Amino acid sequence: MKWLYLTISLLALAACSQQSDEQAAKDASTQALQVILIPADGGTEDGTKADFKPVFDALSQTSKLKFELRVGQSYNAVVEALCSGSADIAFVGPAAYIQAHQRGCADLLAVGVENGKSEYYAGLFGRSSISLRSLADVKGKNVAFGDINSASSFIIPVAMLIQAKIDPVQDLAGIKLVGSHANAIAALNQGQVDVAALSLVSFDKAVNQGAVDPTKVHLIARSMALPNPPIVMRSSLAPALKAKLKAAFDGLATAPGVTPDMLVGYGGKRVDRYDTAFSADHFKPMSDMMEQVTPELKTAVMHKASKP
Template sequence: MKKMVKWIGIWCACISLLGTFTLSATAQTTLGTSNRPLKVMLIPADGGTESGTRADFEPVFNAVSRATGLQFEIRVGQSYSAVIEALVNDLVDVAFLGPVSYVQAHKRDSAELLAVSVSQGESVYYAGVFTFADSPMQSLNDLNGKKVAFGDPNSSSSFTYPIAMMLRAGMNPVQDLAEVRLTGSHANSLMALNEGLVDAACLSFDSYEKAVNQGVIDPARFKVLVKSEPIPNPPLVLNPRLPKEMKTKVREAFRQVHTLPGVTPEMIRGYGGKRVDRYNVDFTEEEFAPAANTLTLVTNEIKADLIRKAAN
């Protein structure tokens, strides 16, 4: 009787193990189909709304779907850190990150480069500090005693680069700024400036140009106080734990998407919804070195002090 119980136990364990293997195999074969679409999460570059950043990237993902049959489910994270944590916890397969948030996720072994957009042979964008056109301010040091809006603390162009520029100009933004307002996004920072709640706002030129093109703001009211050095374009990334075959398939799809049948130039879009020429899947880790260096300049201590200042 004991032998029979033992064999029954072994048989059940084998059936359970077989079921696990079957489920695993099924999950892999259905990945990228309508039953198990590739889950995409985007940083909230334009306020985290479904009609903002999501609409910017839908055209290119639709182009990839049309050409390859791969299915995607696109969502927008509530914050930059939320998208990083979703990658870390394997809740998403593909993500759109800022350069700094990419470096953070990569250091946690949770992101590898998929592609960056290319326009006129370049894969860079710029951060800016914007103020009112009639403001007497002419340089970063003129921000002493002023109210400044920043986006998400993990954003490259609406937080890290502007803070780094202030530090390089000899400023101590924690002590020198009268008020730090963390708005969560580029669009919100620009609106804070537009409504006169702050004296200056930090955001990307792409987000500024999008607001101008959509008629959200009157560009005659504003000027650029300072423009950053070139920043590597915000990348699309893959979850490193995706099956190797799927990663290869997605990479090749983005490599060729601008040349595939049925895909029009209007569908090849990127950050800010701007039309781009193509996607570069051969962009290297070394090309993100400037972002990594800037990340080290804006230390966790400085970031924490600015977050506390914003809360007061």
């Protein structure tokens, strides 16, 4: 008789769990899912939202889910929003994804694919009026970095300097932490620094918007290929809702009524489709580079940046 009671209890528990998942998916169709975006466009609400509004409008159209977009004040704020449960979905840099995933807060949802690839690059850019042809030439110069938790405007460029035997604390004349890619290229363009760290996507966007003259700035060094900044979902979301989100992204490129200009990603660039089967293994090489940029080094860089 005890086994019968146990069996009934387990069946009831499984049924409740299934109903809970189904209810969560149903609730999501009536309540807006909270989407938070890293401040990839200078931290401005309008600029960053404009990049991603088309794709979430398309998702809303095809899945009947509702989305409410906002922009985090920093990369760390976006990670904390996922981990605190105040955000359901986030667009993050690859480094922020790794940090959130290691804390058990984020699962991969989708990664943009362009020309069959899901990759982008970090770069160190210099003013063309100064002879800066290699990473070795960055020694003794003033450098602007973006957010300290950004892969392409801080972590990877710092790792590149370390690999070139340049100590960012001891060997750079000065450091500016300016919070975003857009602010980094602006600092370079205005002559505040000699070198700026940002993604090639952000540089192209600045050129296209007329924010920088490409004849006055040049690429000093480019990183290895990095996995595209992903869209992630909070790990604690109901499985049924996770499945619905993945299905929505997976079928977006071929969904009726979805036009090519709605398929956009990082920097407002068009993508061919979104890959929901992108493996977390692709982030391993970047994770290895991140280990070179230790918390102690970050602290030392922030201390140097705080000096006049």
